[in-house]
Amino acid sequence: MAKHKSIMYALVLGSSLCLNLLYVARDRWDWDQSWVSEAAEEAEAVASISCSGHGRAYPDGLIVEGLPVCECNDCYRGPDCSEFVPDCVVDADSGDPMFLEPFWMKHAASSTIVVPAWHRMSYEFNDGSLISEELKNQILKLHDIIRNANTSGRHIIFGAGATQLLNAAVYALSHDDDPSEARVVASAPYYPVYKEQTELFDSEDFEFSGDTSSWKNDYDPLHSYIELVTSPNNPDGKLRKAVLQGQSVHFIHDLAYYWPHFTAIPAPADENLVLFTLSKLTGHAGSRFGWALVKDEAVYQRMLTYMSLSTYGVPRETQLRVLKLLKVVIEEGEGREIFEFGFQIMSKRWEDIHRIISMSKRFSLQDIGPQFCSFNQGVREASPAFAWLKCEKEEDMDCYNVLKASKIIGREGVMFGAESRFVRLSLVKSQDDFNLLLQRIEKMVRQESNIILEENNEAPTSRNGSCAVNVDHFVGS
Numbered sequence: 001m002a003k004h005k006s007i008m009y010a011l012v013l014g015s016s017l018c019l020n021l022l023y024v025a026r027d028r029w030d031w032d033q034s035w036v037s038e039a040a041e042e043a044e045a046v047a048s049i050s051c052s053g054h055g056r057a058y059p060d061g062l063i064v065e066g067l068p069v070c071e072c073n074d075c076y077r078g079p080d081c082s083e084f085v086p087d088c089v090v091d092a093d094s095g096d097p098m099f100l101e102p103f104w105m106k107h108a109a110s111s112t113i114v115v116p117a118w119h120r121m122s123y124e125f126n127d128g129s130l131i132s133e134e135l136k137n138q139i140l141k142l143h144d145i146i147r148n149a150n151t152s153g154r155h156i157i158f159g160a161g162a163t164q165l166l167n168a169a170v171y172a173l174s175h176d177d178d179p180s181e182a183r184v185v186a187s188a189p190y191y192p193v194y195k196e197q198t199e200l201f202d203s204e205d206f207e208f209s210g211d212t213s214s215w216k217n218d219y220d221p222l223h224s225y226i227e228l229v230t231s232p233n234n235p236d237g238k239l240r241k242a243v244l245q246g247q248s249v250h251f252i253h254d255l256a257y258y259w260p261h262f263t264a265i266p267a268p269a270d271e272n273l274v275l276f277t278l279s280k281l282t283g284h285a286g287s288r289f290g291w292a293l294v295k296d297e298a299v300y301q302r303m304l305t306y307m308s309l310s311t312y313g314v315p316r317e318t319q320l321r322v323l324k325l326l327k328v329v330i331e332e333g334e335g336r337e338i339f340e341f342g343f344q345i346m347s348k349r350w351e352d353i354h355r356i357i358s359m360s361k362r363f364s365l366q367d368i369g370p371q372f373c374s375f376n377q378g379v380r381e382a383s384p385a386f387a388w389l390k391c392e393k394e395e396d397m398d399c400y401n402v403l404k405a406s407k408i409i410g411r412e413g414v415m416f417g418a419e420s421r422f423v424r425l426s427l428v429k430s431q432d433d434f435n436l437l438l439q440r441i442e443k444m445v446r447q448e449s450n451i452i453l454e455e456n457n458e459a460p461t462s463r464n465g466s467c468a469v470n471v472d473h474f475v476g477s
Contacts, residue, residue, distance in 0.1 A: 035116075036114055039114050040114065042059065043059060043112065046058065046059045046068055047108070049067070049068065049070065050080070051070035051071075051072065051080055051081040052070075052076075052080045052081045052082040053081075054072060054073050054076040054081040054082070054084075054432055055070040055071050055072035055073055055076060055080075055081035056070070056071055057069065057070050057071065058071065073430055073432040073433065074088065074089075074090065074091050074432070074433055074436070075088035075090070075432070075436055076432070087407070088407070088436075089407045089408075089409055090407060090408050090409065090433070090436045090437050090440050091409050091429075091433065092408055092409060092410050092425040092426045092429075092433070092437050093409050093410055093411045093424075093426065094426055094429065095234075095285075095385065095386070095426050095428060096285060096426075096428065096429055097279055097280060097283040097285055097385075097428045097429075098283065098428070098429050098430040098433070099283070099342070099345050099346070099349075099427075099428050099429065099430065099431070099434075100282060100283030100338070100341075100342060101283065101430065103283075103337075103338055103341050103342070104282075104283070107328055107332065110328050110331075110332075111324060111325060111328045112324075113320060113321060113324045115317055115320060119316065119317065119320065120316035120320075123312065123313075124313075130158070130307075130308070130312065130313030130314070131156070131157075131158045131313070131314075131319070132316075132319045132320075132323060134323060135158075135319050135322060135323045135326070136156055138323060138326040138327060138330065139156065139291060139326065140156070141330060142326060142329065142330055142335065143268075145330065145334075145335040146259065146260065146265065146335070146339075146375055147265060147267075147268050147374050147375060148255070148258050148259065148260075148265045148268060148269060148375070149255065149258075149268050149269045149270075149274055149276070149293060150268045150269065150270040151293060153295060154293040154294060154295055155293070155294045155295075155297070155300040156291055156292070156293060156294075157291060157292045157294060157300065157303050157304065157307060158289070158290070158291050158307075158313070158314045158319070159289075159290050159291065159292065159307060159314065160288045160289070160290070160311060160314060161277055161278075161279065161288045161289060161290045162254065162256050162275045162276065162277035162290040163193060163197070163290075164290070164307075164310070164311070165275050165290050165291070165292045165303075166193070166194075166197065166228075166252065166254070166275060167197055167201065167306075168292070168303045168306040168307055168310075169252045169273055169275070169292065169299075169303060170182075170184060170198065170206055170226055170252070171203075171205075171206075171302065171303075171306045172299045172300075172302035172303045172306065173224075173226050173250040173252070173273075173299060174203070174205040174206040174224070174226065175205060175302055176224070176250075176298075178224040178248060180222060180223050180224055181204065181205060181206060181207060181223070182205060182206040182207075182223070182224045182225065182226050182250075183206070183207065183209035183215070183223055183224070183225050183226070184198050184206050184207065184208045184209060184225075184226045184228065185208075185209050185210060185211065185212045185214075185215055185225060185226070185227050185228070185244070186211070186212060186227070186228040186229075186230070186417075187211060187212040187213060187229075187233075187240065187243055188211045188213075188416065188417035188418055189233070189235055189236060189388070189413065189416035189417055189418040189422065190211075190228065190230065190233075190416055190417050191228075191230055191234045191235075191254070191416070192411075192415040192416060194208065194228050195208045195417070206226065210417065211417055212227055212243045212244060213243065215244065216243055216244065219244065219246060221246065221248060223248065224248045224249070224250065225244055225246075225248060225249045225250065226249075226250045226251075226252060227242055227243065227244050227249060227250070227251050227252070228252050228254060229241065229242050229251055229252070229253045229254065230253075230254040230256075231253065231254075231255060231257075231258060231269075232257045232258065232262060232263040232384065232385075234254075234256070234257065234385070234386065235386045235388045235411070235416055235424035236366040236368075236384075236386070236388040237257070237262070237263065237366065237368055237382070237384030237385065237386060237388070238366070238368065239263065239264075239266070239371075250273075251271060251272065251273065252273050252275065253269060253271045253273065253274045253275070254274075254275050255269055255274050255275060255276055256275065256276065256277045256279075256280045257280050257385055258276075259280060259281055259339065259342075260339040260342075260343060260373065260375045260376065261338070261339050261341075261342025261343045261345075261346055261383060262280065262342075262346060262383060262384065262385050263371075263383070263384070264371035264372060264373035264376075264379075264380050265373050265374050265375045266371065266372060266373070266374060267374060268374075271295075272294070272295040272296055272299075273292065273293070273294050273295065273296075273299065274292065274293045275290060275291075275292050276290060276291055276292075276293075277289070277290040278290060278322055278325075280385070281329070282325050282326075282329065282338070284321075284322075284325065287318050287321055287322065288314075288318065289314060289318050289319075289322050339375070342383075343380070343383050346383035346384070346385070346427065346428075347380075347381050347382070347383040349383075349427045349434055350381075350382055350383055350384060350387075350427065351381075352438055353365070353387055353425075353427070353437075353438060353441065356438065356441055356442050356445055357387075357389070357441070357445070359445055359449070360444075360445045360448055360449075361392065361448070362391065362392055362393050362396065362444075362445075362448050363389055363390065363391060363392060363444075363445070364389075364390045364392055365387055365388065365389060365390075366384075366387075366388040368382035368384060369382070370382070384427070385426070385427060385428050386424050386425060386426055386427060386428075387424070387425040387427055388422060388424060389403075389410070389422065389423045389424070389425055390421050390422050391421050391422075391423075392421075396421070397420055397421060398420050399413065399420060399421050399422060399423045400412040400413070400420065400423050403423055406440055406443070406444050407440065408425075408437065408440050408441070410423035410424055410425045410426075411423065411424040411426075425437065
């Protein structure tokens with residue numbers, strides 16, 4: 001009898017434990033579902049704030065009365081960004097690639113991620129590395145689709161944008177067996193960060209030595225050189241090749257804009273060290289992510305050392321977001337949709353600004369003709385990220401201030417190692433920004449045309465003292 005009761009107690013206790021485990025599992029499952037739902041609801045609530053189409057609200061933005069406030073585009077203000085400021089200054093200096101924002105809004109569902117608070121809290125991945133192997137695979141897959149870089153036999157390094165990788169590469173190339181100070185050079189007009197960053201670090205191992213052309217005929221074999229080659233070039237969008245030659249010359253190829261929405265891709269880049277950045281690929285400049293493809297093992301190891309001692313890798317949240325974005329890029333339209341979307345916008349913007357400037361004798365733009373693109377398997381028109389504007393009139397020596405007087409802020413040509421007659425104007429910002437820039441440029445060209453027409457149609461004094469000229473048709477055209 002006692003034995004029978006004992007068995008009964010055991011069965012009851014076992015059943016109780018099983019029921020409790022089921023309740024705990026059920027509660028945990030409900031909790032798992034609720035936190036995902038709450039996170040999604042919060043994100044959707046913020047995304048639904050329209051800001052009149054001239055701004056954006058963000059979950060990490062300033063909160064007023066329980067809601068994130070609208071962050072307005074330039075020249076718009078008010079609680080919902082609906083108030084236009086007609087006399088504002090147009091910022092065409094920044095290279096903020098906001099032109100791709102509509103693409104990601106269209107693909108909101110497939111590109112959104114939820115990051116739990118316990119996501120990869122460790123310093124390293126399970127294999128002891130600092131990079132996501134799956135993200136690496138997606139990057140290599142993307143290059144194979146676009147055919148803009150040879151990835152065979154290359155090591156890959158992640159960095160906080162191309163800016164960090166640039167200095168890691170300069171550091172690695174200047175610490176080879178050559179004891180002399182490396183001369184860092186770039187062909188003008190060159191990206192200003194090359195000079196600024198090199199001088200900031202003030203290293204005994206390398207120094208910025210200006211325009212590459214100044215060393216082409218004055219090459220010193222006792223010195224090592226690091227030539228920075230930007231293709232397509234920032235600011236003029238032209239495809240470039242290395243200038244210097246010799247055993248003591250190293251090259252860093254900055255291919256930030258070597259994507260089909262900015263340029264034709266004649267052939268895959270097959271260089272020893274190339275840099276890419278997410279900001280110009282997907283538009284996510286704020287994520288601060290870039291990668292380098294490195295052929296030489298020793299250079300790769302020195303770059304790894306630099307990255308380990310500076311930031312110890314790229315944040316896991318950043319890598320997760322980039323992985324999600326690249327999967328969308330690759331899967332949508334077999335890797336073509338984002339590039340076709342971007343090319344349509346950029347080529348139209350170039351066409352619009354080129355059409356207006358072509359009517360001017362005061363201003364001119366860089367010449368970029370149609371080129372064959374292996375990605376499109378055909379000849380395509382230009383779609384540069386920037387307009388490299390030149391003031392042609394003799395009295396307009398300071399082109400930056402000529403534009404500033406008309407409330408347009410560009411980036412001064414002297415910053416690129418060029419003449420002050422040049423100014424870089426960004427074409428990659430939001431549609432609001434580009435529309436305002438186009439309106440201001442068009443206004444300047446119209447004013448120029450009216451002045452010329454007035455000068456050409458001044459009534460000369462005839463012998464009989466009168467000469468009637470009808471200029472209404474010309475002035476009004």
